[in-house]
Amino acid sequence: MSTLALTGGRILRPDLTVDRADVLVDQETGKIAEIGPDLADAADETMDATNSLITPGFVNGHCHVAMTLLRGYADDKPLDAWLSEDIWPAEAELTPEAIEAGAELGLLEMIRAGTTGFADMYFSMERVADAVERAGLRARLGHGVISVGKEHEAAREDAETGLAFAREYDGAAEGRIRTAFMPHSLTTVSTEIYEEYVPKARELDVPIHLHANETADEVTPIVDEHGVRPLAYARDLGLLEPQDFLAHGVHVDETEIELLAETDASVVHCPASNMKLASGMAPVQTLRDAGVTVGLGTDGAASNNDLSLLDEARDAAMVGKLAADDAAAVAADTVVELATTGSAEAIGLPAGRLEPGAPADLAVVDLTGAHLTPAHDLVSHLAYAAAASDVRHTICDGRVLMRDREVLTLDANDVRERATAEATALVERAEA
Numbered sequence: 001m002s003t004l005a006l007t008g009g010r011i012l013r014p015d016l017t018v019d020r021a022d023v024l025v026d027q028e029t030g031k032i033a034e035i036g037p038d039l040a041d042a043a044d045e046t047m048d049a050t051n052s053l054i055t056p057g058f059v060n061g062h063c064h065v066a067m068t069l070l071r072g073y074a075d076d077k078p079l080d081a082w083l084s085e086d087i088w089p090a091e092a093e094l095t096p097e098a099i100e101a102g103a104e105l106g107l108l109e110m111i112r113a114g115t116t117g118f119a120d121m122y123f124s125m126e127r128v129a130d131a132v133e134r135a136g137l138r139a140r141l142g143h144g145v146i147s148v149g150k151e152h153e154a155a156r157e158d159a160e161t162g163l164a165f166a167r168e169y170d171g172a173a174e175g176r177i178r179t180a181f182m183p184h185s186l187t188t189v190s191t192e193i194y195e196e197y198v199p200k201a202r203e204l205d206v207p208i209h210l211h212a213n214e215t216a217d218e219v220t221p222i223v224d225e226h227g228v229r230p231l232a233y234a235r236d237l238g239l240l241e242p243q244d245f246l247a248h249g250v251h252v253d254e255t256e257i258e259l260l261a262e263t264d265a266s267v268v269h270c271p272a273s274n275m276k277l278a279s280g281m282a283p284v285q286t287l288r289d290a291g292v293t294v295g296l297g298t299d300g301a302a303s304n305n306d307l308s309l310l311d312e313a314r315d316a317a318m319v320g321k322l323a324a325d326d327a328a329a330v331a332a333d334t335v336v337e338l339a340t341t342g343s344a345e346a347i348g349l350p351a352g353r354l355e356p357g358a359p360a361d362l363a364v365v366d367l368t369g370a371h372l373t374p375a376h377d378l379v380s381h382l383a384y385a386a387a388a389s390d391v392r393h394t395i396c397d398g399r400v401l402m403r404d405r406e407v408l409t410l411d412a413n414d415v416r417e418r419a420t421a422e423a424t425a426l427v428e429r430a431e432a
C-alpha cells in the first residue's frame with residue numbers, strides 16, 4: 001500500500017482557512033503528496049472524511065505520559081505538596097514495566113484525541129521510546145534529571161543517564177523519535193550540575209527542556225540565592241538557546257518575556273495543570289505579542305487529568321482571556337495555532353501544517369455531533385466545542401494509527417488491563 005486518499009472532507013489550511021478538498025498521502029515517504037479535489041482515483045486506498053474536518057495532528061508540547069498510572073491518585077493540592085506528599089513517594093515505587101504500561105495507556109489516549117506528536121520527560125525513557133515506536137507517534141523524549149535530595153555523585157549519574165538517553169535514542173523509530181536533555185527545573189537541579197552538563201548537552205546538539213517559572217514559590221528562592229529572576233539565571237546557565245523550550249512560564253515578568261523574545265527560546269503553556277494546581281495564569285497573549293513562540297501541553301495526566309489537546313485549547317483560550325482581562329485575548333485561531341504549529345515549533349518536531357511536502361500527521365474530526373452544530377466557524381469549533389471523542393481517524397508519518405475510532409497500533413483492551421494492574425500494584429507498594 002503506498003497512497004491513501006482522505007476524501008469528501010474539509011481541510012484546515014496553514015492560514016486557518018477551511019476548504020473542501022481531499023488529501024493524498026504518500027505512505028512510503030510519510031508525506032502529504034497532494035491536496036485538491038477528487039483525489040480518490042489517484043490513490044491505492046481511500047478513507048472517508050465526509051462531514052469531517054481534516055486538521056494537522058495535534059502536538060502535545062509537554063507531558064509525562066506514564067503518569068496516566070497516577071491519574072486521580074492525588075488531586076486538589078498545590079504543586080509542592082502534591083509532588084512531595086503524593087507523587088514523588090509513589091514514583092519511587094515505579095518499575096520500568098509500570099512506566100511502559102502507563103506510557104502505552106497515555107499513547108492510546110493521545111491517538112484517540114488526534115495527537116500525533118508530543119514531548120515527554122520522565123524515567124525509564126527507553127521503555128517510553130519502545131512504546132512510542134510501537135504506537136507510531138512522533139516524540140521528543142528526555143530523561144528527567146533531578147539533583148535535589150541526592151549526593152553530588154548520584155546527581156551526576158542521573159545527568160549522565162539523561163545524556164546517554166539523548167545520545168542513543170535521537171533518530172530512533174525511523175526518525176520519529178528525537179531527544180532532548182531534560183533537567184527537571186531550576187530549583188530541583190543544582191547550579192553545579194547545570195554548569196557541568198549544559199555544555200555536554202550542547203555537544204550532542206539536542207534541545208534543553210525544563211519546567212520554569214511554574215509557581216510563585218519557585219521564583220523567590222532563585223531571586224534570594226542568585227540575585228536575579230529565574231529566566232536571567234537560566235540564560236546565565238546557557239539554558240535559553242533558540243531550540244530550548246520551557247514548560248509553564250506562568251510567573252514571568254516583563255524582563256523575562258523580553259529575554260524569551262530575544263533568545264528565541266519557547267514556552268509550552270499548560271493551562272489545565274496550572275489551573276488545577278492553582279499555579280497561576282500564564283500571560284499567553286503578552287508572550288505572543290512579544291514574539292515568543294508558545295506551544296500547548298497537557299503536563300501529566302495526574303495534574304490535568306486527561307491528555308486531550310482539544311480540551312487544552314479551550315482551557316488556554318478561557319484562562320488566557322482572564323489573565324489578560326480581555327475577551328479578545330487568546331482567540332480561537334490563536335489556540336488552534338498553539339495546539340498545532342506552535343507546539344511543533346516549540347519542541348522542534350516537523351508537524352503542524354496541511355500542505356504538500358509536509359509530514360502526513362493528521363487528525364480527522366467528525367463534525368456530526370450535536371455540540372458541533374451548526375458549523376458557522378470550524379476554527380471556533382476546534383477551539384471551543386470539539387472533544388477528543390470527535391476524532392475519528394489519526395494518521396502519523398503516513399501511517400494510520402486510528403481508523404473510525406479503532407486504534408490499530410495498540411490493543412486497547414490489553415493496554416487498559418496492563419495499565420490497571422500496574423497502577424493498582426504501584427499504589428499498593430506506595431501505601432504499604
Ligand SMILES: CSC[C@H]1O[C@@H](n2cnc3c(O)ncnc32)[C@H](O)[C@@H]1O
Binds near residue numbers: 088121144145146299
Ligand atoms: C524528573 S521526571 C519529571 C518529574 O516531573 C514531575 N512533574 C509532573 N508534573 C509536574 C509539574 O507540573 N511541575 C513539576 N514537576 C512535575 C513528575 O512527577 C516527575 O517526577
Ligand SMILES: [Zn+2]
Binds near residue numbers: 299
Ligand atoms: Zn511537567
